[in-house]
Amino acid sequence: MKNFFISHRGSLLTLLGLILLPFLVGLLNGASPADVFVNGNGQSKFIQGLAIEIFILTIYALSFDVIFGITGLLSFGHSMFFAVGAYLTGIAIKSFGLSLPATLGWLVVASVVQALLFGLVLPRVKGITFALVTLGLGSVFHILVMSSEFGEYTGADVGLQGVIVPAFISPATERLRFYFVALTVMVLIYLLYQRFVNSPTGRVCVAIRENEGRAQMLGYNTFYFKLSALLLSSLTAALAGFLHTLYQPIVSPNTAGLGYTVTALLILLIGGVGTLNGAFVGAIVFRLLDYGLRRYIGESASFINGAIYVLFVLFIPYGIVGTWRLKSLQIKQGWERLLKMFG
Amino acid sequence: MVNRQSSNLEGIMDNEIIFETQNLTKQFGALVAVDSVSIKVRKNSLHAIIGPNGAGKTTFFNLLSGNIEPTSGKVIFKGRDITHQPVHRTIHYGIGRSFQITNIFPNLTVFENIRLAAQALGRDNFKFWQAASQFKNYAERTLDVIEKVGLKDRVHTLARTLPHGDQRKLELGMILAPDPEVLLLDEPTAGMASEQVPELIELIQGIQKAGNKTVMLVEHNMNVVMSVSDQITVMHQGKVLAEGTPSEIAANKEVQTAYLGGLYELNV
Numbered sequence: 227m228k229n230f231f232i233s234h235r236g237s238l239l240t241l242l243g244l245i246l247l248p249f250l251v252g253l254l255n256g257a258s259p260a261d262v263f264v265n266g267n268g269q270s271k272f273i274q275g276l277a278i279e280i281f282i283l284t285i286y287a288l289s290f291d292v293i294f295g296i297t298g299l300l301s302f303g304h305s306m307f308f309a310v311g312a313y314l315t316g317i318a319i320k321s322f323g324l325s326l327p328a329t330l331g332w333l334v335v336a337s338v339v340q341a342l343l344f345g346l347v348l349p350r351v352k353g354i355t356f357a358l359v360t361l362g363l364g365s366v367f368h369i370l371v372m373s374s375e376f377g378e379y380t381g382a383d384v385g386l387q388g389v390i391v392p393a394f395i396s397p398a399t400e401r402l403r404f405y406f407v408a409l410t411v412m413v414l415i416y417l418l419y420q421r422f423v424n425s426p427t428g429r430v431c432v433a434i435r436e437n438e439g440r441a442q443m444l445g446y447n448t449f450y451f452k453l454s455a456l457l458l459s460s461l462t463a464a465l466a467g468f469l470h471t472l473y474q475p476i477v478s479p480n481t482a483g484l485g486y487t488v489t490a491l492l493i494l495l496i497g498g499v500g501t502l503n504g505a506f507v508g509a510i511v512f513r514l515l516d517y518g519l520r521r522y523i524g525e526s527a528s529f530i531n532g533a534i535y536v537l538f539v540l541f542i543p544y545g546i547v548g549t550w551r552l553k554s555l556q557i558k559q560g561w562e563r564l565l566k567m568f569g
Numbered sequence: 570m571v572n573r574q575s576s577n578l579e580g581i582m583d584n585e586i587i588f589e590t591q592n593l594t595k596q597f598g599a600l601v602a603v604d605s606v607s608i609k610v611r612k613n614s615l616h617a618i619i620g621p622n623g624a625g626k627t628t629f630f631n632l633l634s635g636n637i638e639p640t641s642g643k644v645i646f647k648g649r650d651i652t653h654q655p656v657h658r659t660i661h662y663g664i665g666r667s668f669q670i671t672n673i674f675p676n677l678t679v680f681e682n683i684r685l686a687a688q689a690l691g692r693d694n695f696k697f698w699q700a701a702s703q704f705k706n707y708a709e710r711t712l713d714v715i716e717k718v719g720l721k722d723r724v725h726t727l728a729r730t731l732p733h734g735d736q737r738k739l740e741l742g743m744i745l746a747p748d749p750e751v752l753l754l755d756e757p758t759a760g761m762a763s764e765q766v767p768e769l770i771e772l773i774q775g776i777q778k779a780g781n782k783t784v785m786l787v788e789h790n791m792n793v794v795m796s797v798s799d800q801i802t803v804m805h806q807g808k809v810l811a812e813g814t815p816s817e818i819a820a821n822k823e824v825q826t827a828y829l830g831g832l833y834e835l836n837v
Contacts, residue, residue, distance in 0.1 A: 426688055426704065427697040433685050436674040443634070443672075445660035445689035445747065454695065 237503075244409055248274050248402055263402065274405045276517065278397070280509045281408040282469045283493060285415050287505035289462035290490035295500030296423055297455040298435030300357045301344070302487055303364025307460050309482035310336055311467025313371060316386040316477050317379050326392060333464045341460035345453045352438075361484070368482040386477040397473045408469055412506075415462055419502055422458060431455050435500075496538055498545030507546050587612040587783050588633070588751060593642035595628055602628040604807035605642065610751075610785060610800075615777055617786045617794045620804035621828050626787045627669060629804065630753050633785075634666040635659040646751070661690060665749035669756045669787075671736045675729035679720055679739055682728050684711040686746035710746060718742040718772065734765040738772070745776065751783045752776075758790055766790065770797060795819065803828060 231238065252262035252270040262270050286308055293299045314336055318329040347359045371380045381387055391397065397404045422428045430451045433441040441448050471477055480486060489512070497508025515534065519527035542549050588610035595603040603625045610616045618626050631637045633644055635656040644652045646662055654662075674682050687710040688694065688701070702708070715721055718738045723731065728739060737757060744752055757773065758766045770793055777784045788794050794801065794815070801818045803810040805827045811818060818824055 421700065422697050424700045424702070425697040426693050426699070426701045427695050429681070429685060429688070429701050430694060432677070433674055436676055437672065440672050440674060441685070442655075442657045443636075443660065443666060444686050444743065445657050446694070447657045450695075454697070 240506075241413065244277070247277060248405060271401050274401050275397070276513065278405055278408045278469075278473055280506075280513045281412040282466050282473065283489075283509035283513060284412050284506045285469070286463055286466040287490050287493040287497070287509055288415060288419055288502065289459045289466060290487075291494055291500060291502060291505050292419060292422070292431075292462070293455050293459045294491070295494060295502075295504075296428065296435065297431040297452055298438075299452060299455070300353075301360040302357045302484065303344070303360035303362070303367075304459075304463065304490055305482055305484065305486035306364040306367045307337070307340065307463030308467045308470070308486060309367065309371065309477075310340055311464030312471045312477045312481050313380060313386060313467075314464070315468045315471040316389045316475070319391070319471075320386070320389045321379055326395075330468065333468055334461065337460040337464040338457065341453070341457040344456050344460075345449075348452050348456070349449050364482070364484065364487065368479065368484075371482050372479050380479075381477075383479055385479055386471075389471060389475040389477075391472050391475050395472065397475070404473065408473070411465065411469065415465070416502065416506070419458075419462075423502065427451060427454060492535055494545070495535070496545055498548030498551075501545065501547040501551070504545050504547035511546070585612050586610065587647055588785070589645040590633070591643040591645065593629070593632055593644060594640045595625075595632055595637065596640045601807050603632060603639070606804070606807075606809050607642075608802055608809065608812065610783060612783055613777075613781050614799040615774070615784045615786065615797055616800045616802065617788055617798040618802050618804060619788065619791075619794055619828070620810070623806075624804040625807040626804055627755055630666065630755050630785075630787060634664055634753055636666075660747060660749065663750035664753065665744035665747065665751070666753040667740050667744050667755055667757060669759055671733070671740060673728045673736060673739055673743065676727060678725050678727055679715065679731070679742075680711055680724045682739055683714050683742045683746050684708065686743040687711050687714070690747045714742045714746045717745065717776070719768075734761050734769070737761060737769060741769075741772065741776075748780075749782070751785065753785050755787045756789065757786070758788065758793065766793065773797075 248270050249259040249262050251273045252259065255269045257270065289307060290301075290304050293301055293304075311333055314333055315329055318324040318332055319326075324332070344360060344363065347356065347363075351359050370376065372383050374382045376382070379386075394400065395404055395407065423432070430441060430446050430448075431454075433444075433446070434448050434451055438448055441451075467481070470481070493508035493512045494504060495508070496511050497504025497506065515531060516527070519531055523530060544552060586609045589608070591607050592605045593603055593607070594601065594605050606625075606629060618629065620626055628637070632639050635651065635654050635658065638653060642652070643650055646659075646664065649662070651659055651662060656666075660666075674685070677685075684701070684707055687707040688704070691704070691707065693699075693704055693707075712724075715724060718741050720735060720738055720742065723735060728736065731739060741754075741757065744754075752773075754773065758769055761769065773784060773786075774797055776782060786794070786798070796815075798815055800812070801815055802812045803818060803821075803824050810827055811821045811824050813821070
């Protein structure tokens with residue numbers, strides 16, 4: 227048990243920090259924890275909002291990491307997984323007046339269907355061809371949500387607006403509650419992913435990334451493993467979309483575009499592809515950079531943003547978490563060699 | 570021609586034949602890489618396939634292991650037609666296959682490389698809610714195999730950082746982990762330093778004798794082939810040129826001219 231705390235101290239401290247964050251920010255602004263808890267505090271509420279966005283981005287980036295970083299499938303239609311969740315949530319609540327559990331039920335159905343749709347092309351195309359086919363699938367979906375034929379439901383190019391979020395979880399009045407719901411969902415998804423990666427199934431997914439031909443020759447029908455990664459990814463991304471719609475509560479058609487897939491890719495490149503923890507670290511950097519630059523520099527922010535990412539890829543190709551792990555391993559090995567020399 | 574070769578094996582009971590091909594043919598466009606090859610492999614024997622470059626040896630192995638599908642003909646393993654089985658099925662029947670070019674998971678440890686091979690044939694592949702480390706049977710099997718192939722002090726080394734000879738051993742371990750009945754080894758000593766070759770050959774012979782396994786070997790090192798094989802099939806331009814025991818092959822005039830022709834000093 228003691229070992230558990232020591233070996234997971236980083237994650238546990240991060241979790242503790244995230245639980246205390248709203249109250250600490252409140253204290254800095256002279257509001258007692260009770261104030262934050264009951265009334266909400268301006269500055270604390272703002273930081274909570276930023277954190278919620280980071281949590282949602284983390285869940286979304288994790289869903290990309292399991293297919294791209296773990297299984298080695300580069301999908302350029304990944305934003306569709308997110309947008310299906312986001313749009314379906316909005317439409318279910320706004321146009322059909324469904325409850326949240328019923329909405330989640332439909333999300334599961336839609337996620338499974340779209341994972342199977344992507345799965346259809348899996349055995350036929352590999353590598354860059356898979357990227358292009360998924361780009362095509364994603365673009366079709368993007369065009370569909372933009373088209374005026376479905377404008378009644380999707381809001382066409384304006385986006386889906388006017389979703390009435392149930393009062394008990396409304397991000398406007400119950401921000402702190404929403405904060406903890408989003409945090410809990412993120413932590414649960416993260417734990418699920420850790421378990422998946424270390425499970426027999428996840429290990430085979432890693433093997434597929436490393437050398438798919440060899441995995442087949444070991445006797446694995448790789449199709450089913452890639453499909454299970456897609457299923458997990460699809461369900462997770464839809465859940466991120468669900469939270470996104472509840473929080474915003476509008477859905478822009480941009481969430482279905484290629485740009486949103488690139489967002490997931492960028493987050494992973496910053497944090498570290500295939501590391502899981504990198505999704506969270508990357509999401510923090512991504513969101514804060516975006517916010518900070520927009521606030522202090524204004525419109526030219528995206529130019530500087532882009533330059534920073536280029537530098538990132540050039541100087542830290544394994545991402546923050548990836549590089550950290552590499553370096554700490556090297557330092558550990560160095561110490562071992564040093565101790566060997568004297569012992 | 571083809572009929573003559575199988576004459577050596579006449580009189581052997583059919584149940585002693587583990588692997589058999591019937592007029593196996595593979596065409597790549599106009600090129601006939603494997604041309605109507607019929608051979609029988611006896612159980613628990615060490616059967617070598619030799620021949621000059623481009624004779625179709627590797628293609629023949631690919632047909633046996635299901636990596637590619639034949640144009641015509643049949644592959645029969647233990648009396649069962651496996652001609653059209655994909656590669657991820659044939660290993661479940663008991664066929665392990667290694668490659669001329671080292672084929673491993675470079676960024677995984679030696680342990681994980683072999684553990685994945687051990688896990689493949691179990692029924693736990695989709696238990697995503699359990700940690701892989703909880704399946705002790707695979708871990709034990711993995712450590713057994715690592716010891717057998719002599720990589721005991723390299724358990725947690727990344728496969729790509731191993732020297733070439735050790736990578737070949739690792740690959741052998743990956744084939745052994747699921748405990749196949751037949752090992753198809755495609756030039757196991759390729760690229761190895763000559764002083765490492767005897768060690769690996771001893772290892773292969775030891776595995777074959779101890780575990781009652783059938784080994785099929787493609788090999789260019791004639792000294793190795795002549796000393797370890799029970800039976801040799803010589804391929805030339807996709808066809809079977811001759812078949813027999815090492816001494817029969819060494820004495821065969823056709824083989825001398827087509828392949829061995831002065832290139833190898835045979836001291837049989």
